Amino acid sequence: MSTIEIAGKTLELDADGNLANLSDWNEDVARELAKGEGIEELTDRHWQVINYMRKVYQENGDAPSIRKLTKESGVDTKELYSLFPKGPAKKSAKIAGLPKPKGCI
Amino acid sequence: MKKLLILGAGTAGTMMLNKLANELDSSEWSITIVDQFETHYYQPGFLFIPFGIYNKKDVIKPKRDFFPTGVEVIVSGIDKIEPKENRVLLQNNQVLTYDYLIIATGTKIRPEETEGMMGELWHKNIFDFYTVEGAIALADFFKRWEGGKLVLNITEMPIKCPVAPLEFVFLADSYFTERGIRDKVDIHFVTPLPGAFTKPKASSILGDFLTKKNIHLTPDFSLARVDNENKKIVSWDETEIPFDVLVTIPTNMGDDVIERSGMGDELNFIPTDKQTLMVEGYDNIFAIGDCTNLPSSKAGSVAHFESDILFENFLDVIEGRKPRAKFDGHANCYIESGFGKGILIDFNYDTEPLPGKFPLPGVGPFSLLEETKMNHYGKVMFRWMYWNLLLKGKELPIESNMSMAGKRL
Numbered sequence A: 001m002s003t004i005e006i007a008g009k010t011l012e013l014d015a016d017g018n019l020a021n022l023s024d025w026n027e028d029v030a031r032e033l034a035k036g037e038g039i040e041e042l043t044d045r046h047w048q049v050i051n052y053m054r055k056v057y058q059e060n061g062d063a064p065s066i067r068k069l070t071k072e073s074g075v076d077t078k079e080l081y082s083l084f085p086k087g088p089a090k091k092s093a094k095i096a097g098l099p100k101p102k103g104c105i
Numbered sequence B: 001m002k003k004l005l006i007l008g009a010g011t012a013g014t015m016m017l018n019k020l021a022n023e024l025d026s027s028e029w030s031i032t033i034v035d036q037f038e039t040h041y042y043q044p045g046f047l048f049i050p051f052g053i054y055n056k057k058d059v060i061k062p063k064r065d066f067f068p069t070g071v072e073v074i075v076s077g078i079d080k081i082e083p084k085e086n087r088v089l090l091q092n093n094q095v096l097t098y099d100y101l102i103i104a105t106g107t108k109i110r111p112e113e114t115e116g117m118m119g120e121l122w123h124k125n126i127f128d129f130y131t132v133e134g135a136i137a138l139a140d141f142f143k144r145w146e147g148g149k150l151v152l153n154i155t156e157m158p159i160k161c162p163v164a165p166l167e168f169v170f171l172a173d174s175y176f177t178e179r180g181i182r183d184k185v186d187i188h189f190v191t192p193l194p195g196a197f198t199k200p201k202a203s204s205i206l207g208d209f210l211t212k213k214n215i216h217l218t219p220d221f222s223l224a225r226v227d228n229e230n231k232k233i234v235s236w237d238e239t240e241i242p243f244d245v246l247v248t249i250p251t252n253m254g255d256d257v258i259e260r261s262g263m264g265d266e267l268n269f270i271p272t273d274k275q276t277l278m279v280e281g282y283d284n285i286f287a288i289g290d291c292t293n294l295p296s297s298k299a300g301s302v303a304h305f306e307s308d309i310l311f312e313n314f315l316d317v318i319e320g321r322k323p324r325a326k327f328d329g330h331a332n333c334y335i336e337s338g339f340g341k342g343i344l345i346d347f348n349y350d351t352e353p354l355p356g357k358f359p360l361p362g363v364g365p366f367s368l369l370e371e372t373k374m375n376h377y378g379k380v381m382f383r384w385m386y387w388n389l390l391l392k393g394k395e396l397p398i399e400s401n402m403s404m405a406g407k408r409l
């Protein structure tokens, strides 16, 4: 199992490179994970998506797909791609400390 | 009398109908199946139509040829499922009640979901091959085409038969080579995935095949819109790819009846237990085939493996037991790779496609993740097996759960 070093702590990762333990997550960890995805600064809009992802995950046990994000997060597809280039659902899930969404198979 | 109702008489619904009609005592059970159409399409055959290998009559048969005797068949659109009332409303105004329900309404393409896809070039320079109409229109186009830039794109995942787009570009390479104009055709494979396929090992091996066949891969491209005027596709992050002919796999969604019934997710796929195949929240409804939200491939072979599991679980449930059989996500897909050869992949929820021999370790006759003539015959044989064994609910010579025998890690 691979790991990542954040703020002096060693955190476990799953096979997709996402955090293995939800409880390892906090906002500072998110900022570091974002840097790993090439996102230098998390703005309010980023946080809106990340918080929405975490809320859905807590309710359903699965991170939402890009379609659900567009429908319900209050951020449209175009902006999602500019906030999280290439793969908004996959990247925001990773930064939110969640496993890769099931829809991304 | 207990009532079993099956919605959809495609691959999965027809298989379940045959298996259960054969098993359930006809003095105790009445079985009804509903579908809007009278014709059964062999969808895997659509792939071959654009290249003149099959034509329409090779892929259609009347659905009634596959219905057992003693069941009620209703040809009508399904308007709404009312799962709390155990009731289904049909578009012909009939109201059906049931004790047990099996939903098998499949998935279909929704080109209207993408801006500009159904613009003025639709079925002129922009084609799909997931419908018989699209495949035939493309065959006509290819016959007269002198060459240029051929772009295949997958709009968003999941799609049914996730290997079909790869097969399409492999066959295009073969077809234009045989026509002597391969040097005039520039083939591009554009996908929202990070590589040629969903799972890492298969993705890298299949990616090498693309390179070898001189097909250009553009990964991580999520289609935002189609620009008809300038003939290009544009991604959400404004990357543009021009085309002379676009072969697109539009968004795939479950039927609108699922949305009208409030039973689907955002793509109208039905939340279903990935092991038991029971619809979440109900103890008398099953779902099978492309209509579910299972994290497995949407393919006829998968529906077949599911049908063995659903059959066992159905018998458990009607006898008051908990469903015991567990589906493992098994998929087995022949990938046509052109020039009379094919590649085979075999995988499940947890094990990605691996190289090796199938089904007999060391012997085959099929080779996993390798290009062979024998794998191509497997695909050709699949059509015969589909019409003669699979739809009729007969046993196929493959286990429903995946086996590691013969696979190399």
Ligand SMILES: Cc1cc2nc3c(=O)[nH]c(=O)nc-3n(C[C@H](O)[C@H](O)[C@H](O)COP(=O)(O)OP(=O)(O)OC[C@H]3O[C@@H](n4cnc5c(N)ncnc54)[C@H](O)[C@@H]3O)c2cc1C
Residues within 6 Å of the ligand: B007, B008, B009, B010, B011, B012, B013, B034, B035, B036, B037, B042, B043, B044, B045, B046, B047, B076, B077, B078, B079, B104, B105, B106, B107, B129, B130, B131, B160, B161, B164, B255, B257, B288, B289, B290, B291, B298, B299, B300, B301, B302, B303, B333, B334
């Ligand atoms: C181009 C292509 C290539 C493919 N290649 C392969 C392959 O090589 N191998 C493989 O295993 N699979 C392949 N597949 C996939 C395979 O065809 C499907 O996975 C399979 O048919 C799914 O079966 P199903 O019963 O779930 O859905 P379907 O067979 O699509 O049946 C759904 C049925 O429900 C009916 N229905 C839906 N909604 C309503 C409504 N509201 N009212 C009334 N009736 C309704 C439809 O009319 C239809 O008959 C391919 C598919 C395509 C398009």
